[in-house]
Amino acid sequence: MKLSELRAIKLAELFSALSDASRIRIIAQLMDGEMSVHALADGLGMTESAVSHQLRGLRQMHLVRPRKSGRQVFYSIDDDHVSRLFTLGLDHVQHG
Amino acid sequence: MKLSELRAIKLAELFSALSDASRIRIIAQLMDGEMSVHALADGLGMTESAVSHQLRGLRQMHLVRPRKSGRQVFYSIDDDHVSRLFTLGLDHVQHG
DNA sequence: TGAATATATGAACAACTATTCATATATTAT
DNA sequence: ATAATATATGAATAGTTGTTCATATATTCA
Numbered sequence: 181m182k183l184s185e186l187r188a189i190k191l192a193e194l195f196s197a198l199s200d201a202s203r204i205r206i207i208a209q210l211m212d213g214e215m216s217v218h219a220l221a222d223g224l225g226m227t228e229s230a231v232s233h234q235l236r237g238l239r240q241m242h243l244v245r246p247r248k249s250g251r252q253v254f255y256s257i258d259d260d261h262v263s264r265l266f267t268l269g270l271d272h273v274q275h276g
Numbered sequence: 277m278k279l280s281e282l283r284a285i286k287l288a289e290l291f292s293a294l295s296d297a298s299r300i301r302i303i304a305q306l307m308d309g310e311m312s313v314h315a316l317a318d319g320l321g322m323t324e325s326a327v328s329h330q331l332r333g334l335r336q337m338h339l340v341r342p343r344k345s346g347r348q349v350f351y352s353i354d355d356d357h358v359s360r361l362f363t364l365g366l367d368h369v370q371h372g
Numbered sequence: 373t374g375a376a377t378a379t380a381t382g383a384a385c386a387a388c389t390a391t392t393c394a395t396a397t398a399t400t401a402t
Numbered sequence: 403a404t405a406a407t408a409t410a411t412g413a414a415t416a417g418t419t420g421t422t423c424a425t426a427t428a429t430t431c432a
Contacts, residue, residue, distance in 0.1 A: 181307040181308055182304075183301060183304040187369065188297040188300045188301045189297045190369045191297075191362075191366060191369050192294070192295055192296050192297040194368060195300075195365060196291075196295035198287075198288070198295075199291045200419085201281070201284040201287075202420080203288070204279070204284045204287050204288045204291075205279060205281075208277045212277055216378080217378070217379060217380090218377095227422075227423095228379070228380095229380080229421080229422070230421055230422075231379095232378095232379060232380055232381080233380085233381080233421075236380080236381085242368075248428095250430070251429040252379080259368075265364055265365060266287075268357060268360055268361055269287050269290050269291060271357060272290060272338075272355075272357040272358070272361070273286045273287050292389095296389085296390075298391095312408080312409090314407095314408065323391080324408075324409070324410095325391080325394095326390075326391055327409095328408095328410055328411080329390075329410085331409095331410095344409095346408090347407065348408060348409080349409065349410095373432100375430100375432085376430085376432100377431100378427100378428080378429080379426100379428080380426080380428095381425085381426070382424090382426095383423090383424090383425105384421105384422090385420105385421090386419100386421090386422105389416100389417080390415100390416090390418095391414105391415090392413105392415085392416105393412105393413090393414090394412090394413090395412085395413105396410075397408100397411095398407100398408085399407080399408080399409100400405100400407080400408100401407100402403100402405080
Protein backbone atom coordinates (compact mmCIF):
# COMPACT_ATOMS: atom_id res chain seq x y z
CA MET A 181 0.00 0.00 0.00
CA LYS A 182 1.32 3.37 -0.98
CA LEU A 183 1.33 5.79 1.94
CA SER A 184 2.84 9.25 1.93
CA GLU A 185 5.27 10.10 4.70
CA LEU A 186 2.91 12.82 5.92
CA ARG A 187 0.02 10.42 6.16
CA ALA A 188 2.20 7.85 7.92
CA ILE A 189 3.08 10.50 10.48
CA LYS A 190 -0.57 11.47 10.95
CA LEU A 191 -1.56 7.88 11.44
CA ALA A 192 1.28 7.28 13.89
CA GLU A 193 0.17 10.37 15.80
CA LEU A 194 -3.34 9.00 16.04
CA PHE A 195 -2.14 5.73 17.50
CA SER A 196 0.30 7.60 19.74
CA ALA A 197 -2.68 9.32 21.29
CA LEU A 198 -3.88 5.87 22.37
CA SER A 199 -0.46 4.56 23.36
CA ASP A 200 -0.57 5.32 27.05
CA ALA A 201 -2.40 3.45 29.80
CA SER A 202 -3.68 6.62 31.44
CA ARG A 203 -5.23 7.82 28.20
CA ILE A 204 -6.69 4.38 27.57
CA ARG A 205 -8.33 4.47 30.98
CA ILE A 206 -9.69 7.93 30.26
CA ILE A 207 -11.23 6.69 27.02
CA ALA A 208 -12.61 3.62 28.79
CA GLN A 209 -14.37 5.85 31.31
CA LEU A 210 -15.80 8.01 28.54
CA MET A 211 -17.18 4.96 26.77
CA ASP A 212 -20.04 5.11 29.30
CA GLY A 213 -20.82 8.75 28.59
CA GLU A 214 -19.46 12.23 29.16
CA MET A 215 -17.57 13.13 32.33
CA SER A 216 -16.01 16.20 33.90
CA VAL A 217 -12.26 16.50 34.35
CA HIS A 218 -12.71 16.29 38.09
CA ALA A 219 -14.83 13.12 37.88
CA LEU A 220 -12.27 11.53 35.56
CA ALA A 221 -9.40 12.40 37.88
CA ASP A 222 -11.32 11.05 40.86
CA GLY A 223 -12.30 7.85 39.12
CA LEU A 224 -8.79 7.19 37.88
CA GLY A 225 -6.80 8.30 40.90
CA MET A 226 -4.88 10.86 38.87
CA THR A 227 -4.34 14.54 39.57
CA GLU A 228 -6.59 16.90 37.64
CA SER A 229 -3.52 18.45 36.10
CA ALA A 230 -2.33 15.14 34.70
CA VAL A 231 -5.79 14.37 33.35
CA SER A 232 -6.08 17.82 31.81
CA HIS A 233 -2.70 17.46 30.12
CA GLN A 234 -3.75 14.12 28.66
CA LEU A 235 -7.14 15.41 27.56
CA ARG A 236 -5.36 18.11 25.63
CA GLY A 237 -3.59 15.54 23.48
CA LEU A 238 -6.76 13.52 23.00
CA ARG A 239 -8.63 16.69 22.06
CA GLN A 240 -5.99 17.70 19.52
CA MET A 241 -6.29 14.33 17.82
CA HIS A 242 -10.09 14.66 17.83
CA LEU A 243 -10.51 11.62 20.01
CA VAL A 244 -12.48 13.44 22.68
CA ARG A 245 -14.65 16.53 22.59
CA PRO A 246 -15.21 19.09 25.35
CA ARG A 247 -18.53 20.64 26.35
CA LYS A 248 -18.31 23.53 28.71
CA SER A 249 -21.01 24.00 31.30
CA GLY A 250 -20.44 26.59 33.96
CA ARG A 251 -16.99 26.08 35.34
CA GLN A 252 -16.92 22.45 34.46
CA VAL A 253 -15.88 20.88 31.18
CA PHE A 254 -17.48 17.61 30.24
CA TYR A 255 -15.57 15.39 27.87
CA SER A 256 -16.97 12.71 25.63
CA ILE A 257 -15.72 10.37 22.91
CA ASP A 258 -15.51 12.49 19.79
CA ASP A 259 -16.83 10.15 17.16
CA ASP A 260 -17.63 6.59 16.29
CA HIS A 261 -14.20 5.83 14.83
CA VAL A 262 -12.74 6.20 18.27
CA SER A 263 -14.96 3.68 20.04
CA ARG A 264 -14.49 1.30 17.13
CA LEU A 265 -10.70 1.60 17.33
CA PHE A 266 -10.91 1.06 21.05
CA THR A 267 -13.08 -2.04 20.95
CA LEU A 268 -11.19 -3.48 17.98
CA GLY A 269 -7.95 -3.06 19.89
CA LEU A 270 -9.51 -4.65 22.95
CA ASP A 271 -10.58 -7.59 20.81
CA HIS A 272 -7.02 -8.08 19.62
CA VAL A 273 -5.66 -7.93 23.14
CA GLN A 274 -8.24 -10.34 24.52
CA HIS A 275 -8.26 -13.14 21.98
CA GLY A 276 -5.11 -12.08 20.12
CA MET B 277 -16.45 0.88 30.94
CA LYS B 278 -14.60 -1.04 33.57
CA LEU B 279 -11.06 -1.85 32.49
CA SER B 280 -8.39 -3.43 34.67
CA GLU B 281 -5.05 -1.67 34.88
CA LEU B 282 -3.38 -4.70 33.31
CA ARG B 283 -5.72 -4.66 30.35
CA ALA B 284 -5.27 -0.91 29.96
CA ILE B 285 -1.52 -1.46 29.79
CA LYS B 286 -1.90 -4.26 27.23
CA LEU B 287 -4.13 -2.10 25.07
CA ALA B 288 -1.74 0.84 25.35
CA GLU B 289 1.11 -1.46 24.32
CA LEU B 290 -0.83 -2.55 21.26
CA PHE B 291 -1.37 1.02 20.15
CA SER B 292 2.23 1.88 21.03
CA ALA B 293 3.31 -0.70 18.50
CA LEU B 294 1.52 1.40 15.88
CA SER B 295 2.64 4.76 17.24
CA ASP B 296 5.69 5.31 15.05
CA ALA B 297 5.79 6.41 11.42
CA SER B 298 8.43 3.85 10.48
CA ARG B 299 6.34 1.01 11.83
CA ILE B 300 3.25 2.39 10.12
CA ARG B 301 5.11 2.42 6.82
CA ILE B 302 6.25 -1.15 7.42
CA ILE B 303 2.65 -2.22 8.02
CA ALA B 304 1.52 -0.29 4.94
CA GLN B 305 4.04 -2.19 2.82
CA LEU B 306 2.91 -5.50 4.27
CA MET B 307 -0.72 -4.71 3.44
CA ASP B 308 0.15 -5.76 -0.12
CA GLY B 309 1.58 -9.12 0.94
CA GLU B 310 4.61 -10.61 2.63
CA MET B 311 8.08 -9.10 2.23
CA SER B 312 11.62 -9.86 3.32
CA VAL B 313 13.46 -7.63 5.76
CA HIS B 314 15.80 -6.59 2.99
CA ALA B 315 12.96 -5.65 0.65
CA LEU B 316 11.27 -3.67 3.40
CA ALA B 317 14.46 -1.80 4.22
CA ASP B 318 15.03 -1.07 0.54
CA GLY B 319 11.49 0.11 -0.07
CA LEU B 320 11.46 2.34 2.99
CA GLY B 321 14.98 3.74 2.81
CA MET B 322 15.83 2.41 6.25
CA THR B 323 18.77 0.31 7.36
CA GLU B 324 18.07 -3.38 7.75
CA SER B 325 19.04 -3.11 11.39
CA ALA B 326 16.45 -0.43 12.07
CA VAL B 327 13.78 -2.44 10.26
CA SER B 328 14.72 -5.58 12.14
CA HIS B 329 14.50 -3.78 15.46
CA GLN B 330 11.06 -2.47 14.61
CA LEU B 331 9.86 -5.84 13.33
CA ARG B 332 10.79 -7.30 16.66
CA GLY B 333 8.33 -5.05 18.44
CA LEU B 334 5.62 -5.68 15.88
CA ARG B 335 6.23 -9.41 16.17
CA GLN B 336 6.01 -9.34 19.96
CA MET B 337 2.64 -7.62 19.76
CA HIS B 338 1.48 -10.19 17.20
CA LEU B 339 0.99 -7.57 14.54
CA VAL B 340 3.29 -9.24 12.03
CA ARG B 341 4.34 -12.84 11.55
CA PRO B 342 7.66 -14.16 10.23
CA ARG B 343 8.10 -16.99 7.75
CA LYS B 344 11.62 -18.21 7.36
CA SER B 345 12.76 -19.40 3.96
CA GLY B 346 16.43 -20.12 3.52
CA ARG B 347 18.33 -17.19 4.90
CA GLN B 348 15.53 -14.78 4.34
CA VAL B 349 12.62 -14.02 6.66
CA PHE B 350 9.39 -12.93 5.07
CA TYR B 351 7.05 -10.90 7.19
CA SER B 352 3.31 -10.54 6.78
CA ILE B 353 0.40 -8.95 8.64
CA ASP B 354 -0.42 -11.35 11.46
CA ASP B 355 -4.18 -11.29 11.43
CA ASP B 356 -7.26 -9.48 10.30
CA HIS B 357 -7.54 -7.29 13.39
CA VAL B 358 -4.36 -5.56 12.34
CA SER B 359 -5.46 -4.54 8.87
CA ARG B 360 -8.78 -3.45 10.28
CA LEU B 361 -7.10 -1.30 12.93
CA PHE B 362 -4.87 0.13 10.24
CA THR B 363 -7.64 1.03 7.80
CA LEU B 364 -9.94 2.28 10.55
CA GLY B 365 -7.16 4.57 11.75
CA LEU B 366 -6.55 5.73 8.21
CA ASP B 367 -10.24 6.53 7.87
CA HIS B 368 -10.11 8.69 10.97
CA VAL B 369 -7.04 10.54 9.74
CA GLN B 370 -8.48 11.13 6.29
CA HIS B 371 -12.01 12.33 7.00
CA GLY B 372 -11.54 12.93 10.73
C1' DT C 373 -15.42 42.92 44.94
C1' DG C 374 -13.29 38.93 46.90
C1' DA C 375 -13.14 33.96 47.89
C1' DA C 376 -13.70 29.46 46.18
C1' DT C 377 -13.87 26.04 42.57
C1' DA C 378 -12.81 23.90 37.89
C1' DT C 379 -9.75 23.59 34.34
C1' DA C 380 -5.63 24.73 31.69
C1' DT C 381 -0.81 25.60 30.97
C1' DG C 382 4.45 26.15 31.27
C1' DA C 383 8.71 24.46 33.09
C1' DA C 384 11.45 20.79 34.82
C1' DC C 385 12.75 16.16 35.50
C1' DA C 386 12.73 11.17 35.10
C1' DA C 387 11.65 7.50 32.17
C1' DC C 388 11.20 5.69 27.63
C1' DT C 389 12.24 5.06 22.52
C1' DA C 390 14.25 4.93 17.69
C1' DT C 391 18.26 4.87 15.35
C1' DT C 392 23.18 3.85 14.57
C1' DC C 393 27.18 1.10 14.94
C1' DA C 394 29.41 -3.03 15.93
C1' DT C 395 28.92 -7.70 16.29
C1' DA C 396 26.63 -12.28 16.40
C1' DT C 397 24.02 -16.10 14.37
C1' DA C 398 22.31 -18.72 10.57
C1' DT C 399 22.15 -20.25 5.84
C1' DT C 400 23.93 -20.95 1.22
C1' DA C 401 27.58 -21.38 -2.25
C1' DT C 402 32.28 -22.28 -3.68
C1' DA D 403 36.10 -25.11 5.66
C1' DT D 404 35.74 -20.31 3.95
C1' DA D 405 33.36 -16.53 2.12
C1' DA D 406 29.25 -14.14 1.38
C1' DT D 407 24.56 -12.94 2.43
C1' DA D 408 20.33 -12.19 5.47
C1' DT D 409 18.72 -11.20 9.77
C1' DA D 410 19.04 -10.36 14.74
C1' DT D 411 20.80 -8.22 18.84
C1' DG D 412 23.28 -5.31 22.53
C1' DA D 413 25.04 -0.88 23.80
C1' DA D 414 25.08 3.96 23.34
C1' DT D 415 22.99 8.23 22.36
C1' DA D 416 19.74 11.82 21.05
C1' DG D 417 15.17 12.90 21.10
C1' DT D 418 10.53 12.31 23.01
C1' DT D 419 6.95 11.86 26.68
C1' DG D 420 4.12 11.73 31.26
C1' DT D 421 3.89 13.50 35.60
C1' DT D 422 4.44 16.98 39.21
C1' DC D 423 4.50 21.55 40.91
C1' DA D 424 3.46 26.22 40.52
C1' DT D 425 0.65 29.38 38.47
C1' DA D 426 -2.89 31.32 35.35
C1' DT D 427 -7.62 31.80 33.57
C1' DA D 428 -12.54 31.40 33.99
C1' DT D 429 -16.83 30.92 36.44
C1' DT D 430 -19.87 30.96 40.44
C1' DC D 431 -21.24 32.44 44.98
C1' DA D 432 -21.45 35.41 48.99
